Amino acid sequence: MNVPRHAEQALPRWRRAVLKVGSSLLAANGGGLSTRYALGLAEFIAASHRAGREIVLVSSGAVAAGRALVRAQPEAAHGLAARQALAALGQTTVVALWQRFFDRPVAQVLLTHDDLRNRRRYLNARATLRELLALGALPVVNENDTVAVDELKLGDNDNLAAIVAALVDADLLLIASDIDGLYSANPRTHADAAPIDDVAAITPAILAMAGGAGSGVGTGGMHTKLEAATKAAAAGVETVLFNGTDADGLRLLAADRLRGTRFRAEGTRLHARKYWLRHAPSAGGRIRVDAGCARALAGGGASLLPGGIVGIDGDFARGDMVEIETLRDETWTRVARGISQYAASEVRRIAGRKSHEIEAALGYSYGETVVHRDDLVCLAPQGTAA
Structure with a gap:
């Protein structure tokens, strides 16, 4: 069947991206993992690294890799516990597959949705991923299938x-599939399916275009990709869906050109982040700072350091x-709000100290900032957004 192609278009501007690669692009026909399509993606x-950009890779394929290691025992391929065991066996193979393509280190990061719902673990995961990027490593993220029962299903x-993508403040979510992009219907079964190049918003009509999984290896389909694009859009992150089996398309992608589908974001990433920070419920705690600290925060771009905290x-x-809060006209007035990297008991112990003294005071450190500038929004004295 002659499937119509998507038009070539400019790729959104980006400096940091999350690239998702599914099992259909990594699994070999005879079992295990293949470099056939992984090489082009690598x-x-x-090329992105050479251009000074950062990428976090979300890679599937662990179950397929694990199954190949025990294919002499077919009974090990059935049942949830067995699939979890296969994922554990295959994780090292997935990391080894990607490491073979790069001189820079490849790091494995296993997450579950619970890790990202729990604020403390969320902060730890984000700090780890950011530090890996700062070190020049390629983080390879996967679900922790050995314990995440619901996610594995x-x-x-x-x-x-x-x-x-929201966790690491990415500019772009790249989803590599085995199909060129979104079509008005499944192009494998509908001759009149038309390519959709640009999606301003994911409406019920767009969702109705999603078909089932195109491969017997992966467990996701177009519907989960649209769900992902919806989540990314709400966080101010644009998504592009492209064919990871298309070598020419990958070369275009490296030249900031897309042959696939672009899903627009709902406003800017910064606007989405600041909106959430402005309206997220507070735990009820208050950090009080001196006038100099308040001015630094109001100027924008500053993090809250322990030295400016007075109570x-x-x-x-x-x-x-x-x-x-800061003291104005003998009244404690709210000037900002944000996510604290330390508990109240810890902040009391480091208040007024230099950042490099945190570890000495606590015996450990979560970083030099009490509230990082990316987790902070400034407010006008009356409590409205500044």
Whole structure:
């Protein structure tokens, strides 16, 4: 069947991206993993690195790799516990597959949705991924299938990739599939299927275009990709869907050209992040800062350091939303709010100290900032957005 092609278009501008690669692009016909399509994707990643860009890779394929290791025992391929065991066996093979293409280190990061719902673990995961990027490594993220029962059933790496894109403040979510992009119907079964190049918003009509999985290896389909694009759009991250088996398309991608489908974001990434910070519920705790610290925060671009803190009111845990106040006209006035990297008891012990003294005071450190600038939004004195 002669499937119509998507038109070539400009790729959205980006500096940091999350690239999701599904099992259909990695699994070999005879079992195990293949470099057939992984090589082209790796060349795109390498070209992006040379251009000074950062990529977090969300890679499937662990179950397929594990199955190949025990294919002499077919009974090991059935049942949830067995699939979890296969994922554990195959994880090292997935990392080894990607490491063979790069001189830079490849790091494995296993996550579950629970890790990303829990604020403390969310902060830990984000800090780890950011540090790996700062070190020049390629993080390879996957669901922790050995313990994430629900996620393994859902095969939800598309949605995981969207969550990771928000987690690391990515500019772009790239989803590599075995189909060119979104069509008005399944192009494999409908001769009149038309390519959809640009999606301004994912409406019920767009969702109705999603078909089932195109491969017997992966567990996701077009519907999960649209779900992922919806999540990314809400976080201000654009998504592009492209064919990872198309070598010419990958070369275009490295030249900032797309032959696939572009899903627009709902506003900018910064706007989405700041909106959430402005309206997320507070734990009820307040951090009080001196006038100099308040001016630095109001100027934009500054993080809250322990040296400017003069007091704590209330209680809160690491990862909680807190209000930041300063004394104005003898009244404590809210000037900012954000996510605290430290619990209230810890902030009380490091208040007024230099950042490099945190570890000495606590015996450990979660970083030099109490509230990082990416987790902070400034407010006008009356409490409205500044």
